[in-house]
Amino acid sequence: MTSEHAHLTPHASPLTIFITGSNGQVGFELQRQFAIFGNTLAPTRQELDLTNTQAVDTYLAEHQPALILNAAAYTAVDKAESEPEQAKRLNADLPAQLAKYAAEHNIPLVHYSTDYVYPGNGETPWQEDSPTVPHSVYGQTKLEGDQAVTQSGCQHLIFRTSWVYAARGNNFMKTMLRLGREREALNIVNDQIGAPTPARLIAQATALAFTPHSSQFTPHYSPLTPHIPSGIYHLAPRGETSWHGFACEIFKQASACGAELVIQPDRVSGIPTVDYPTPAKRPLNSRMSLTKLEAALGVTLPTWQSQLGLTLKEKLEN
Ligand SMILES: NC(=O)C1=CN([C@@H]2O[C@H](COP(=O)(O)OP(=O)(O)OC[C@H]3O[C@@H](n4cnc5c(N)ncnc54)[C@H](OP(=O)(O)O)[C@@H]3O)[C@@H](O)[C@H]2O)C=CC1
Ligand SMILES: Cc1cn([C@H]2C[C@H](O)[C@@H](COP(=O)(O)OP(=O)(O)O[C@H]3O[C@@H](C)C(=O)[C@@H](O)[C@H]3O)O2)c(=O)[nH]c1=O
Numbered sequence: 001m002t003s004e005h006a007h008l009t010p011h012a013s014p015l016t017i018f019i020t021g022s023n024g025q026v027g028f029e030l031q032r033q034f035a036i037f038g039n040t041l042a043p044t045r046q047e048l049d050l051t052n053t054q055a056v057d058t059y060l061a062e063h064q065p066a067l068i069l070n071a072a073a074y075t076a077v078d079k080a081e082s083e084p085e086q087a088k089r090l091n092a093d094l095p096a097q098l099a100k101y102a103a104e105h106n107i108p109l110v111h112y113s114t115d116y117v118y119p120g121n122g123e124t125p126w127q128e129d130s131p132t133v134p135h136s137v138y139g140q141t142k143l144e145g146d147q148a149v150t151q152s153g154c155q156h157l158i159f160r161t162s163w164v165y166a167a168r169g170n171n172f173m174k175t176m177l178r179l180g181r182e183r184e185a186l187n188i189v190n191d192q193i194g195a196p197t198p199a200r201l202i203a204q205a206t207a208l209a210f211t212p213h214s215s216q217f218t219p220h221y222s223p224l225t226p227h228i229p230s231g232i233y234h235l236a237p238r239g240e241t242s243w244h245g246f247a248c249e250i251f252k253q254a255s256a257c258g259a260e261l262v263i264q265p266d267r268v269s270g271i272p273t274v275d276y277p278t279p280a281k282r283p284l285n286s287r288m289s290l291t292k293l294e295a296a297l298g299v300t301l302p303t304w305q306s307q308l309g310l311t312l313k314e315k316l317e318n
């Protein structure tokens with residue numbers, strides 16, 4: 001830390017960034033994007049059990065972060081229906097605890113949320129202030145987390161994203177690449193509509209929120225303070241598709257990249273959600289308006305197809 005920075009941020013360890021969920025899709029990408037902002041601390045589950053309230057408090061007191069990026073969550077949507085307490089601990093109680101710390105220590109908190117908080121009816125894209133009516137334990141516990149962060153009084157950014165995937169971790173793209181090598185035919189739901197979002201795009205957009213234009217610099221500028229107002233922002237690529245449409249595009253682009261698939265493109269069938277029963281109910285309409293984030297960051301978000309190309313390339317070349 002240089003003395004130059006010391007007067008800008010009056011915290012004990014001004015440049016320490018605490019990232020939760022470091023082994024997850026988003027947490028992993030955040031470590032890379034934020035390494036240039038400061039000293040990232042990204043404990044694994046073995047190093048810090050985030051369901052242990054006391055351990056989290058002790059960790060915060062010990063490291064005194066200047067910024068918290070909370071990418072940990074309970075994301076097993078179906079399993080959450082039978083493990084609601086565990087889902088609540090990760091998705092609702094943890095963000096509440098982190099937000100309380102952030103408010104008391106006057107540091108910003110970045111939190112991530114989901115399209116599954118919305119009721120899922122209709123065809124109109126949700127706005128950030130649309131009514132929330134989750135239909136799953138996962139969605140309900142995520143909403144409780146959002147509300148705790150909003151009500152805590154801390155400086156915060158809540159990015160609501162959808163259908164996250166990456167070259168690493170558990171996700172639909174990797175499932176399709178595996179099934180596409182094993183099966184000639186697949187049935188995929190075609191009436192749930194949303195936007196598949198690479199974890200890297202999420203981390204890049206988060207970093208942009210900490211990267212003002214020179215015209216946006218203020219005398220109080222701190223590298224670990226967002227330059228966009230506190231609140232909820234949708235974060236996804238432009239465009240929309242169904243899981244079936246996403247699967248078809250994965251097979252098309254993967255084949256063009258030279259992946260050896262046994263799947264027959266004309267045997268990837270679209271089916272209605274009612275024909276694919278799951279423990280948790282998923283929204284049919286996961287369309288999210290991107291206007292607020294694009295205006296705040298001053299960018300046009302890329303299309304989901306171009307983002308798939310980048311992520312597939314990363315996956316297939318490794
Ligand atoms: N995945 C998706 O499709 C979507 C995700 N989101 C949101 O985006 C954010 C990031 O999601 P994503 O990166 O996909 O999530 P992942 O499931 O990939 O990662 C979650 C991380 O949380 C960690 N974690 C869970 N429980 C504990 C625990 N008790 N102690 C320590 N660590 C724990 C996991 O650790 P471990 O690796 O050890 O299991 C994992 O690293 C979340 O807020 C999620 O709700 C929003 C929309 C879509
Ligand atoms: C594997 C498979 C899935 N599907 C369907 C089931 C489901 O509706 C859809 C996607 O399956 P997944 O299990 O990946 O979906 P799911 O885990 O519900 O994904 C969600 O995760 C949470 C964490 C979020 O926040 C959401 O934005 C969303 O990404 O595809 C098929 O129709 N056929 C198949 O062969």
Ligand SMILES: [Mg+2]
Binds near residue numbers: 075076077
């Ligand atoms: Mg899943």
